[in-house]
Amino acid sequence: MTTLYLVRHGETVDNARQIMQGQTQGELNATGISQAEALRDKLSDIHIDAFVSSDLYRSIQTCRILAQGLQVPMVETPLLRERDWGDFTGEYIPSLADREWPANVESAERLLARARNFLTWVRVTYPDQVVVAVGHGIINKAIQSVYHQRPMSQIMKMTNAEMRVLML
Numbered sequence: 001m002t003t004l005y006l007v008r009h010g011e012t013v014d015n016a017r018q019i020m021q022g023q024t025q026g027e028l029n030a031t032g033i034s035q036a037e038a039l040r041d042k043l044s045d046i047h048i049d050a051f052v053s054s055d056l057y058r059s060i061q062t063c064r065i066l067a068q069g070l071q072v073p074m075v076e077t078p079l080l081r082e083r084d085w086g087d088f089t090g091e092y093i094p095s096l097a098d099r100e101w102p103a104n105v106e107s108a109e110r111l112l113a114r115a116r117n118f119l120t121w122v123r124v125t126y127p128d129q130v131v132v133a134v135g136h137g138i139i140n141k142a143i144q145s146v147y148h149q150r151p152m153s154q155i156m157k158m159t160n161a162e163m164r165v166l167m168l
Helices: 013-017 030-042 057-067 107-124 139-146
Strands: 003-008 050-054 074-077 132-137 164-165
Touching: 003 139, 013 139, 030 057, 050 057, 057 074, 057 132, 074 164, 107 132, 107 139, 132 139
Parallel strands: 003 132, 050 074, 050 132
Antiparallel strands: 003 164
């Protein structure tokens, strides 16, 4: 059985400004770096076989902090990218509440398909291993939705640098 430690990246400059980041690179702010360092310390007694990260910089940055000092491989994958928010990308989140979603927002079906593909890939690539995977708020929610076989609306949003454990 594979143990998956699913992590959301640390706080970014745009998280603090409430900007919809989507698939932009992003960068951790000082709080996000501290959050990642604190999580790294919590993981220090756990044997880890591999680190997997979204290929977006804010997740890579978090993953590198978590892997500091360990001789463990790190792989990047677009399967863990955040939802593509289309024309909402770069917008101030509170201003989006009553707006109609643009047609170029990644569909829930496509997002859930990526989540299923990610879980399958982890099971096949890392059988019976311990994997730390650093993703984003909505893709992590989709992964948990698929794993628990529950609607995304029933999955609590992860906070920055929060970790949840899934046994695959």
